[in-house]
Amino acid sequence: MLSKSQAKIFFLGGTGVFSAAFIALTIDTHRKVPAQTRQENITPAVSAGKRIWEDNNCMGCHTLFGEGAYYAPELTKAVERRGKPWLRLFLKDPEAMFPNDRKMVNYHFNDGQIEEVIAFLEWCGNVDLNGFPAKPPLAAKMAASSSTPVVTSKPIPPIFDAMACTGCHALGGKGGAAGVALGAPPLDDVYKRKSKAEILAWVADPAKVKPDTKMPKLPLTPEQLNEIAEFLSSLGN
Amino acid sequence: MKYASQKVAYWFFASALLLFVLQLVYGFIMGFAHIGMDGLHQWIPFNTARAVHTNLLVFWLLLGFMGAAYFIIPEEADCELWSVKLAYIQLVAFLVTGTTALVGYHLNIWEGRKFLEIPRPLDYLVVIDVLAFLLNVGMTIMRGKRYTTTSLVLYMGLLFAALLYLPGMITFDNQTMDSFYRWWVVHLWVEGVWELIMGGILCYLLIKLTGVDRELVEKWLYIIVGLTFLSGILGTGHHYYYIGTPRYWLIIGGIFSALEPLAFLGMAIYALAMAKKGGRKHPNRIALTWSLGCAIMACVGAGFLGIAHTIPQVNMYTHGTLVTAMHAHLAFWGAYAMIVLAIMAYAMPLLTGRKLWDSPVATWAFWTSNIGMSAMTGAFAVAGITQVALERRMGMDFLAVQHEIEMHFVGLLLAASLFTIGILLFIWNFLRHGLPSDEAIGANIEGLPVGE
Numbered sequence: 001m002l003s004k005s006q007a008k009i010f011f012l013g014g015t016g017v018f019s020a021a022f023i024a025l026t027i028d029t030h031r032k033v034p035a036q037t038r039q040e041n042i043t044p045a046v047s048a049g050k051r052i053w054e055d056n057n058c059m060g061c062h063t064l065f066g067e068g069a070y071y072a073p074e075l076t077k078a079v080e081r082r083g084k085p086w087l088r089l090f091l092k093d094p095e096a097m098f099p100n101d102r103k104m105v106n107y108h109f110n111d112g113q114i115e116e117v118i119a120f121l122e123w124c125g126n127v128d129l130n131g132f133p134a135k136p137p138l139a140a141k142m143a144a145s146s147s148t149p150v151v152t153s154k155p156i157p158p159i160f161d162a163m164a165c166t167g168c169h170a171l172g173g174k175g176g177a178a179g180v181a182l183g184a185p186p187l188d189d190v191y192k193r194k195s196k197a198e199i200l201a202w203v204a205d206p207a208k209v210k211p212d213t214k215m216p217k218l219p220l221t222p223e224q225l226n227e228i229a230e231f232l233s234s235l236g237n
Numbered sequence: 238m239k240y241a242s243q244k245v246a247y248w249f250f251a252s253a254l255l256l257f258v259l260q261l262v263y264g265f266i267m268g269f270a271h272i273g274m275d276g277l278h279q280w281i282p283f284n285t286a287r288a289v290h291t292n293l294l295v296f297w298l299l300l301g302f303m304g305a306a307y308f309i310i311p312e313e314a315d316c317e318l319w320s321v322k323l324a325y326i327q328l329v330a331f332l333v334t335g336t337t338a339l340v341g342y343h344l345n346i347w348e349g350r351k352f353l354e355i356p357r358p359l360d361y362l363v364v365i366d367v368l369a370f371l372l373n374v375g376m377t378i379m380r381g382k383r384y385t386t387t388s389l390v391l392y393m394g395l396l397f398a399a400l401l402y403l404p405g406m407i408t409f410d411n412q413t414m415d416s417f418y419r420w421w422v423v424h425l426w427v428e429g430v431w432e433l434i435m436g437g438i439l440c441y442l443l444i445k446l447t448g449v450d451r452e453l454v455e456k457w458l459y460i461i462v463g464l465t466f467l468s469g470i471l472g473t474g475h476h477y478y479y480i481g482t483p484r485y486w487l488i489i490g491g492i493f494s495a496l497e498p499l500a501f502l503g504m505a506i507y508a509l510a511m512a513k514k515g516g517r518k519h520p521n522r523i524a525l526t527w528s529l530g531c532a533i534m535a536c537v538g539a540g541f542l543g544i545a546h547t548i549p550q551v552n553m554y555t556h557g558t559l560v561t562a563m564h565a566h567l568a569f570w571g572a573y574a575m576i577v578l579a580i581m582a583y584a585m586p587l588l589t590g591r592k593l594w595d596s597p598v599a600t601w602a603f604w605t606s607n608i609g610m611s612a613m614t615g616a617f618a619v620a621g622i623t624q625v626a627l628e629r630r631m632g633m634d635f636l637a638v639q640h641e642i643e644m645h646f647v648g649l650l651l652a653a654s655l656f657t658i659g660i661l662l663f664i665w666n667f668l669r670h671g672l673p674s675d676e677a678i679g680a681n682i683e684g685l686p687v688g689e
Contacts, residue, residue, distance in 0.1 A: 004386075004456040011463035018470040025471075025489070029417065029482050037413045037481045047410045054349035057342075060284025065480040066557030067416060068351055070624075071270070071283045073635040074557050101636060103275055105282045124412060130487065132479030134553050136632030189637060 037127045048113075049120025056107055064124060066132060072104065076133060079122045086183040087118050089212075096210055100193055157231050159224055184215070187232055196233035203228055238587045238680075240311040242318035244673040247588050248328055249304025250581050253297040254664050256335075257574075260293035261657050268653060271639075271646040281343065288342045288354045294569060295352065296335045301577030302431075303328075303370055305438050306391060308584045310374050313388040313441070314381025319373050327369045334362045350415065352423050353405045360406055367399045386455035387440045390462060394433030401425050413481035420476040427569075428469040428497065428539075435535070435576045436462045436504070439528060442583055443508060446525045447515025454511055461503045468496035475547040479556055487549045494547035498540030501572075508532035520683055521586060521594040526603055527579035534575055534607065538567025538614070554629040555621070559642075563617035570610045578663060589670040590677035598666045606659025612652030620645035 002010070033039070053059075059068035062075050078087065091114045094104035109117065156172050159165075166174065170186040190199065201208070204225055206215040220228070238244070266277055266286040275283075311318050318324060338355045341347060347354040355363065374395065378388055405422035409415045440458040444451050474490025508529050519525065542564040546555040555561070582599065586592055593599065620642040628638045 002456065002460065004452055004459070007456045007459035007463070008386075011459040011466070014463045015466040015470070018467055022470045022473065025485075026417075029477075029486075030414075032483045033411065033413050033417075033481065036483065037411055039411055042410050050410065050412060055347075056345060057284045057288060057347050057349035057354060059349060059351050060287045060354075061282075063557035065412065065416060067480065068557070069284070069287045070557070070559050070562060071267070071287070098636065102270075102273075102639065103278050103282075105278075105284075127413060127481040129479045129481055130484050132553060132556065134629070136628075136630055138630045139632030186634075192640065 038123070041123055041126065043119065045116050045119040046123045047120075049116035049118070049123075052109070052113055052117050053120055056105075061104070065127075065129060072102070074133060075121055075124070076127075076129065077125050079118060079125050082183065084118055087121075088114055089183060091117065092212075096212075098193075154231075154235065157227055159227055165228075188235060191233045191236040194233075196229050199229040199232050200225060238308075238312075238584075238673075238677050240317045241675060241678055242321045242324075243308050243311050243584075244588060245318065245321055245324045245328075246304040246308035246584060247673040248325070249300050249307060250584070250667070252328065252332060253300040253304060253577065254581075254667060256293050256297035256300065257660065258664070260290055260297065261653075261660065263287075263290040263293065264653060265650070265657075268646055268650045272643045272650070285342050285345075288347060289339055291352055292335075292339065292342070292354060298569075298573050298577060300328075300331065301580070302395065302434050302438075303331075305434075305577065305580040305584075306370075306374050306395060308580065308588075309391065309438065309441050310377050310381075310388055313383070313385045314378050315383050316377065316381045319376035319380060323369055323373050327366055327373065330362070330369075331366045334359055334366060350405075350419055353419060357406070360402075364399070364402065367402070371396055371399060385451070386458060387437055387444070387451075390433055390440070390458060391437030394430045394435075394437055397430040398426055398434065401430060416480045417477065417482060420473055424473045424476055425470070427573075428472060429466060431573060432465045432469065432500065433462050435531075435572055436465070438576050438580050439504070439508060439532065442524065442528045442579055443511045443515075445583065446519045446521065446528065447511045448519065449511045449515045457507050457511075461500060461507055464496075464500040464503055468493050468500055472497045472547075475549075475552065478549050478552055490547070491549045495544060497547075498536070498544050501536040501540030505532040505536040519685070520592070521583060523594050523599045523603065524579060524583035526600075527575060527582045530603065530607060531571060531575035531579050534567065534571025534610075536571070538564065538569075538571040542567055542614070554625050558621050558624045558629065559617055560621035560625060563614055563621050566617060567610060567614040581667065585667060585670045586682060588673040588677060590674050590680055590682055591670050592682055593666060593669055596666060596669075598662050598669075602659050602662035602666060604659070605662060606656050609652050609654075609656025609659055613649055613656060616645050616649035616652055620649070 053064075058064070058075075061069050061072035063070065063073075064075050066074065066076070082090070088111075091107075091109055094106055153172065156166075160171060165171070165187070169184045171188060194202065203218070203220065205217050206213045207217065263281075263286045266281055267283060267290060269275070270278070270283050270286070277286075281289075307318060307324055338347075338359050341356060341359075342354065346356055348356055371392075374392060378384065378392060381388075401422055404418045407418050409418075436458055440454055443449065444454050447454075471489055471493040474486040475494040476490070477486035478490060509532070512525060512529055546552055546560050546564065582594075586594055623642050623645070624638055627633045627641060628635060633641075
């Protein structure tokens with residue numbers, strides 16, 4: 001069995017060897033990171049965005065490169081996922097975009113600061129992260145079988161096509177392409193956030209509820225309005 | 238207690254417990270926010286609560302480690318503390334610095350880097366404070382009549398913890414490099430040098446509580462901390478899988494993180510073997526219970542729940558989800574919170590001369606807190622695994638998934654309430670001891686044979 005002095009040598013020797021290996025790898029990492037992260041794309045705007053990110057402790061709710069807190073979405077691919085117009089709108093007034101839902105502090109960024117944050121996130125989205133975040137491997141299967149809990153399988157009333165609702169909003173797993181950049185949410189789970197009365201009021205005159213909304217006021221009869229609100233709020237049943 | 242200067246440890250322990258309670262309050266704020274009850278959002282938004290919660294943890298654990306060192310080192314070195322006055326100054330300064338940082342977090346003043354949110358000017362004060370502490374303990378060891386492995390390992394742990402704080406102060410324009418060095422602090426602390434501190438304290442407690450020969454206990458201490466560094470240093474690689482660092486970290490991190498549980502398993506086997514071997518029946522059973530509990534929960538929380546998501550293929554989907562919170566809670570509780578509570582349970586009767594070790598409150602505190610924390614870990618696990626399945630595997634929207642898992646946060650809050658009861662019982666028992674007393678100096682209240 002080892003003696004105490006041999007045990008000590010094991011501790012000190014092992015620590016020395018592995019510290020040296022770690023430092024060697026660190027030096028190599030320093031050499032390789034600029035290319036892997038496209039460091040040349042770090043413009044003054046990106047750096048300014050990073051400072052805004054840090055000054056407001058965004059990591060205290062969000063993750064970036066998968067690091068941070070788990071209260072708010074992972075943002076590495078935020079620009080790719082939402083598009084810049086959506087992010088601009090959202091950062092102006094985060095709570096307006098998700099009323100009655102989880103809150104984000106409104107930092108009252110000016111337009112320049114918003115562009116800097118977006119520039120930083122865009123740079124982050126282009127860093128080679130060894131494959132992270134992975135594309136959800138089951139997403140295609142779920143869409144094919146359309147059995148995800150969010151996507152409704154109820155027949156969609158014709159009024160939705162007639163008014164091009166599904167142009168901006170996804171519903172029943174289809175449509176929504178035009179609304180991605182505007183942040184038009186899928187309508188399948190609207191009932192979770194809005195009562196029937198709220199849906200009625202919103203669709204009747206969106207700007208009355210939210211002045212800077214991108215959603216148009218549609219020429220709808222009271223019957224049609226009611227049909228839409230009735231259908232959307234029935235999706236929870 | 239052997240030396241009057243050991244009494245200073247009491248104030249470090251008392252402050253640590255106070256901050257611990259505050260940490261729980263902020264934990265509850267976050268737990269409630271997760272189920273939509275975010276009424277405090279305007280004053281304490283989630284990022285504030287989160288920074289305060291994690292910083293308080295580090296803050297009270299460091300106070301606990303310092304208290305432990307001030308209690309252990311004079312006895313190990315066999316002489317009075319170098320400067321009691323410096324110890325008190327250093328305590329007050331540390332509390333003021335920490336509290337200032339915490340207040341700042343409520344005013345949106347921070348550095349915004351996870352776990353290292355403390356603003357730069359305060360960083361320097363922390364460094365100065367820790368240097369004062371190291372000087373005090375170091376001088377005590379130098380002037381002492383004997384050098385022991387236990388005090389050496391404990392001191393090395395504290396010294397390296399201070400040195401490794403420095404890389405966290407380097408900043409880069411490149412987020413990847415920023416993150417790279419942030420882990421030098423965070424990982425090399427908790428999966429490296431803090432384990433030296435934990436090992437040193439555990440070793441001291443085992444020598445005292447089991448009566449096994451010091452040479453044997455200390456020999457195994459070397460082997461275990463050796464294993465810690467052997468796996469833990471390159472194990473840092475598991476933080477470098479997906480942050481923009483080279484691909485070889487996937488292999489290096491994967492292999493060495495797989496070895497990390499060995500150090501914790503070794504620690505658990507070591508503690509249990511020493512307890513079994515020790516023939517002596519020490520009257521302070523609850524201190525031994527905390528010590529063994531610490532080794533076992535560290536093995537489960539830090540060791541096995543750690544490896545559960547450091548395999549790169551698994552981590553691809555669990556990285557940045559509540560699975561991390563599951564591992565982190567049991568790991569910090571088992572490895573670090575419990576070792577600090579263990580040394581308190583051992584030291585309090587000696588500091589005050591009051592034999593409260595077989596009080597039912599002490600036993601209830603142990604079991605309630607441990608069952609509570611295990612249940613919390615379970616709630617985080619279910620929430621985390623569901624999040625991984627729905628969001629990362631199926632591609633559901635983040636917020637939709639968060640609503641799906643709200644119920645598990647109700648479970649979490651219930652478990653956390655049980656845990657809190659346990660901690661409050663521990664604190665009540667702590668307070669029942671009263672203040673440290675000079676009458677306890679040299680009193681053999683444990684009724685043990687003279688010597689070790």
